[in-house]
Amino acid sequence: GENVEQHPSTLSVQEGDSAVIKCTYSDSASNYFPWYKQELGKRPQLIIDIRSNVGEKKDQRIAVTLNKTAKHFSLHITETQPEDSAVYFCAANTNAGKSTFGDGTTLTVKP
Amino acid sequence: KAGVTQTPRYLIKTRGQQVTLSCSPISGHRSVSWYQQTPGQGLQFLFEYFSETQRNKGNFPGRFSGRQFSNSRSEMNVSTLELGDSALYLCASSLVDSTVEAFFGQGTRLTVV
Numbered sequence A: 001g002e003n004v005e006q007h008p009s010t011l012s013v014q015e016g017d018s019a020v021i022k023c024t025y026s027d028s029a030s031n032y033f034p035w036y037k038q039e040l041g042k043r044p045q046l047i048i049d050i051r052s053n054v055g056e057k058k059d060q061r062i063a064v065t066l067n068k069t070a071k072h073f074s075l076h077i078t079e080t081q082p083e084d085s086a087v088y089f090c091a092a093n094t095n096a097g098k099s100t101f102g103d104g105t106t107l108t109v110k111p
Numbered sequence B: 001k002a003g004v005t006q007t008p009r010y011l012i013k014t015r016g017q018q019v020t021l022s023c024s025p026i027s028g029h030r031s032v033s034w035y036q037q038t039p040g041q042g043l044q045f046l047f048e049y050f051s052e053t054q055r056n057k058g059n060f061p062g063r064f065s066g067r068q069f070s071n072s073r074s075e076m077n078v079s080t081l082e083l084g085d086s087a088l089y090l091c092a093s094s095l096v097d098s099t100v101e102a103f104f105g106q107g108t109r110l111t112v113v
Helices: none
Strands: A004-007 A010-014 A019-025 A034-036 A045-052 A058-059 A062-066 A072-077 A087-093 A099-101 A105-110 B006-009 B012-015 B019-025 B031-038 B042-050 B053-057 B064-068 B074-078 B087-094 B108-112
Touching: A004 A087, A010 A019, A019 A105, A019 B006, A034 B064, A045 A058, A045 A062, A058 B053, A062 B108, A087 B042, A099 B042, B006 B087, B019 B087, B019 B108, B031 B074, B042 B064, B042 B074, B053 B064, B074 B087
Parallel strands: A010 A105, B012 B108
Antiparallel strands: A004 A019, A019 A072, A034 A045, A034 A087, A058 A062, A062 A072, A087 A099, A087 A105, B006 B019, B019 B074, B031 B042, B031 B087, B042 B053, B064 B074, B087 B108
């Protein structure tokens, strides 16, 4: 079955620095790759997504890159702020209705 | 537009009992997925329903089952509860399938004692 590996599991950065989280997937049928942010005690919320026909997508301080050949995609957060502190999940989804999530990355931004 | 609603928010059950959790998707959304979230285990996919049909299932034992009604509301049932079933159960709805944005509910916190 599909497997998604996410690294690192924890990440601590200073405010203003950049943060990068990487995911690798196994199912070549995966064609949609969302990233979710989950703050403590809250529901996961989509922050950015990318489709398999796109290599990169940006939204203000957040960007995602996808390398279909290598089957990996990454989340980049620039100019980090304390409110970016949360757990981030990547996912690899197929048309067949299945979503496979990574195990999450706990990001801590120190003021 | 109302978000995804899950009921109940908290539940305490005894080992061996069964439980039913409910999820009301965003109006117009036809796909509902269920996930189990435990510390350190991330989000584990349980199953996905679309138009009352289960389209996909994760690697969970048969004690976990679900269904979807004609109004897209979904329920999941866990029979013969075990201590290890204690977790946050999240449902997510999307318009058609897992290739568009999914919106999560607040979850049901199940504790098995």
